Amino acid sequence: MAGRPREFDRDEALRRAQAAFWERGYEGTSMSDLVAALGLASSRIYAAFGSKEALFREAVELYEREEGGFADRALAEESTAREALRRTLREAATVYTRPGKPLGCMVVSAATNCSAANDAVLRWLEQHRVKRTKSIIGLVKTAVAQRELRPDTDAQALGDTFATVLHGLSVQARDGVPRKRLLALVDTTMSLFDGQRA
Amino acid sequence: MAGRPREFDRDEALRRAQAAFWERGYEGTSMSDLVAALGLASSRIYAAFGSKEALFREAVELYEREEGGFADRALAEESTAREALRRTLREAATVYTRPGKPLGCMVVSAATNCSAANDAVLRWLEQHRVKRTKSIIGLVKTAVAQRELRPDTDAQALGDTFATVLHGLSVQARDGVPRKRLLALVDTTMSLFDGQRA
DNA sequence: CTAATTCTTGGTCGATCGACACAGAATGGA
């Protein structure tokens, strides 16, 4: 079965690739950038990951699992919609401004402007974001159904607002707004929820 | 002074370039894309606009003057901070979802992921956004000073929130959230302002 | 008319893009 064992750490290489893609985006990171960042010849990268696009997808999946999974985790671990929402936004603000890591959200910023050739990558990340928006709206709808929020609440509008703030946080973080201000803005946003509490 | 007159409409060409850059971003739009979109040989484009980057900057300046200038106009024409803010967000939602035009905000999405070679373009758009954020915070501060908002209002946090929603709107619009939902979300957001009214 | 100016056409520049071919080295299973 197994031939010659790989001499480099595939996981470490994936992490380096993730950092590069997170910082510069899919098209903004060239193969020679990756060669430099991973310290590997391009043929070794192709052998280990298949293609630049496959490597990117793996990097995003790792991101979703570790960094970007805060929304799913908050949803699973917090008992009230308010705490789930608050934690989601606060963790977003934190993850988007981690020292030593690229600013902002990889899913929001890694494939915004793409040539037509890479539409597939763009649409793929778009689907991730749409899914996040839907799950936030779903959370608010549940909160209404469970009487955490007043029955006259427009769940879609409120959920859309939180999703918009979540994605806007990525832009603001990239623009250099410090974590402290991001967290303060999250607190301000939460009062939208409190205004509709049952 | 004047030699042979130009055979094509420079303004029309600029508009076509704007549409291309708006849709695909700076790096996502290649010179051959521009050649196809403007119907002009590349040398004619260079003769008329100087360089790809200069053309892009002109296109963004046109955008700021016509489409993106809603914030400045709202600020100048509306008498209360509330109406200026509300109009800014509503016009953003409208401009970002104009039929026949690219979705989202050109300043937000045209240079998010860029190779290191074009950092200058990326930073330039970043400055535009930072300036917008600052002017929104300034607007809220003025509203506090003029007793339109309660004196205990955290103007920076509230302003940051509106700026975050404004930029988040661009992401949501690109993801296909229809204008109607965007406008509903703007209404929801405005209740943040009303909660702090004097 | 002439000279200066500016645009147009067609072609091409070096660099870089992502992707892989090939040969040889290193391993495990039969």
Add this chain to the structure above:
DNA sequence: TCCATTCTGTGTCGATCGACCAAGAATTAG
């Protein structure tokens, strides 16, 4: 041992990138 398999290192592929040059056509100022 030997062979199938997999990895490593070098080299290069055609395509495309942004940029620009030279030559000629068209126009205007003088």
